Amino acid sequence: MSIVQGIGYLVIGFLAAAIIGMFAHWFDRKITARVQWRVGPPFFQPVYDLVKLLAKEVIVPEGASRFLFLSAPLFGLAAVSVVSALLIRTVIFPQQTFLGDLIVVIYLLTIPSQAVILGAFASANPLASLGGSREMKLILSYELPFVLAILVPVIKAGETIKLGVILQHQATEGAVIASISGVIAFVISLICMQAKLAKVPFDVPEAETEIMGGAYIEYSGAALGLFKLTQWMMMFVVPFFLMMLFIGAVNWRQSWLNIVWAALIYIGILLFITLVRNTNPRLRIDQIMKFFWAKITPIAIVAVILAFLGL
Amino acid sequence: MSLKIKALTKSIWVFHLAASPCNNCDIEILDLLTPRYDVERFGIQLVGSVRHADAILVTGSMNRKARQRLKRVIAQAAKPCFVIAIGNCSCSMEMFANSYNQMECLDNVSEVHAYIAGCPPKPEAMIQGVVALIQAQLAALKK
Numbered sequence: 001m002s003i004v005q006g007i008g009y010l011v012i013g014f015l016a017a018a019i020i021g022m023f024a025h026w027f028d029r030k031i032t033a034r035v036q037w038r039v040g041p042p043f044f045q046p047v048y049d050l051v052k053l054l055a056k057e058v059i060v061p062e063g064a065s066r067f068l069f070l071s072a073p074l075f076g077l078a079a080v081s082v083v084s085a086l087l088i089r090t091v092i093f094p095q096q097t098f099l100g101d102l103i104v105v106i107y108l109l110t111i112p113s114q115a116v117i118l119g120a121f122a123s124a125n126p127l128a129s130l131g132g133s134r135e136m137k138l139i140l141s142y143e144l145p146f147v148l149a150i151l152v153p154v155i156k157a158g159e160t161i162k163l164g165v166i167l168q169h170q171a172t173e174g175a176v177i178a179s180i181s182g183v184i185a186f187v188i189s190l191i192c193m194q195a196k197l198a199k200v201p202f203d204v205p206e207a208e209t210e211i212m213g214g215a216y217i218e219y220s221g222a223a224l225g226l227f228k229l230t231q232w233m234m235m236f237v238v239p240f241f242l243m244m245l246f247i248g249a250v251n252w253r254q255s256w257l258n259i260v261w262a263a264l265i266y267i268g269i270l271l272f273i274t275l276v277r278n279t280n281p282r283l284r285i286d287q288i289m290k291f292f293w294a295k296i297t298p299i300a301i302v303a304v305i306l307a308f309l310g311l
Numbered sequence: 312m313s314l315k316i317k318a319l320t321k322s323i324w325v326f327h328l329a330a331s332p333c334n335n336c337d338i339e340i341l342d343l344l345t346p347r348y349d350v351e352r353f354g355i356q357l358v359g360s361v362r363h364a365d366a367i368l369v370t371g372s373m374n375r376k377a378r379q380r381l382k383r384v385i386a387q388a389a390k391p392c393f394v395i396a397i398g399n400c401s402c403s404m405e406m407f408a409n410s411y412n413q414m415e416c417l418d419n420v421s422e423v424h425a426y427i428a429g430c431p432p433k434p435e436a437m438i439q440g441v442v443a444l445i446q447a448q449l450a451a452l453k454k
Contacts (some may be wrong), residue, residue: 033349033351036346037346039347039349040352041351041352041354042354044321045315045321045322047318048321048354049318050318051318052319055315056389056391057389057390057419058389059362083406129407212359212360213358213359213363216360217359217362219362219363223364
């Protein structure tokens with residue numbers, strides 16, 4: 001693959017994730033408003049928010065590490081764009097993926113969270129560092145069950161760590177979710193996704209009502225806008241990644257109807273995220289750790305064992 | 312009208328700055344977000360940090376201690392940011408004008424872009440005030 005092609009994929013990945021992510025953000029806010037019996041924001045609200053933020057003044061607080069503070073949002077955005085490009089390329093050419101791209105995706109998906117931590121600590125604000133440390137504990141909590149849940153499709157597809165092979169396997173042998181271990185792993189990964197996206201009940205890092213936006217408290221203008229954009233893009237990338245792993249619903253080669261089907265599933269997952277977010281209170285960080293380590297991880301291990309047994 | 316300015320008027324994030332109020336105006340501000348008025352229709356959102364704010368809603372008559380902090384908080388906002396005085400207290404100090412712990416009116420401390428009178432002002436009055444502010448800013452830009 002030449003450099004030009006690579007840049008092309010990156011641009012396509014970035015644009016697709018940005019546009020779909022903005023839609024996801026609007027959908028989230030609109031459904032929240034409807035749940036609360038309100039009207040909700042107009043369709044182009046995320047665009048207005050982003051353009052406004054990009055045009056505003058960027059303030060670097062006194063005592064902050066200037067380079068880290070300003071570059072942290074870029075790290076997150078870059079990582080999420082690369083993931084999006086990788087996933088979209090895998091869907092278009094499942095044969096051409098490289099060995100271990102699944103692991104690359106898992107690693108890259110944690111970089112936005114790490115960017116939040118870096119930015120929070122660089123901003124020299126006590127509330128922001130509180131948010132940063134909470135984000136760190138949140139990663140420690142959900143990452144183990146998330147990886148265990150991802151092991152299930154890996155085992156099902158014949159112990160491969162190539163995303164393209166997992167996709168092709170599901171196209172011929174049926175979706176991973178059509179088995180007991182697949183269902184358990186999918187539910188677990190949905191819960192981990194809620195934590196990855198830092199949505200209620202796992203929104204401790206930014207907890208608006210207690211630590212005032214937490215990690216983002218000192219961010220303003222374009223830097224804040226990039227962080228917001230990264231969050232919105234994650235709302236496309238993570239559900240899409242799970243759909244590829246568990247449902248394999250993006251087999252556009254079989255029929256064009258599969259794209260409609262995939263879009264419907266994606267909207268269903270978004271609806272799930274939003275409804276969970278609207279019907280649950282925020283958990284404390286120790287409750288989250290207990291929940292993930294004592295409850296979710298054992299279930300994930302059971303799912304992996306079931307997958308080994310072929311169930 | 313450029314996209315930048317259109318985006319600014321369509322997405323106003325407000326920061327609620329309570330400078331020793333009696334809480335009446337604050338309750339009316341929160342009323343704006345409830346289903347009856349729902350200002351999120353216009354992209355208006357309440358934010359927790361003043362760095363994210365496009366408009367600062369000041370309530371209360373501002374005593375000695377609140378005055379210093381109010382100055383600092385307003386200086387911390389990212390430009391362009393507008394200051395809106397909500398309620399008679401922050402507009403004119405009302406009956407606290409001669410009180411021992413009050414120093415001066417809000418518009419001596421910071422530039423105020425809109426005054427919304429009332430004790431407390433109705434949510435409709437606040438919406439009208441914000442609309443008037445937007446129109447005044449747009450008219451100033453056209454000149």
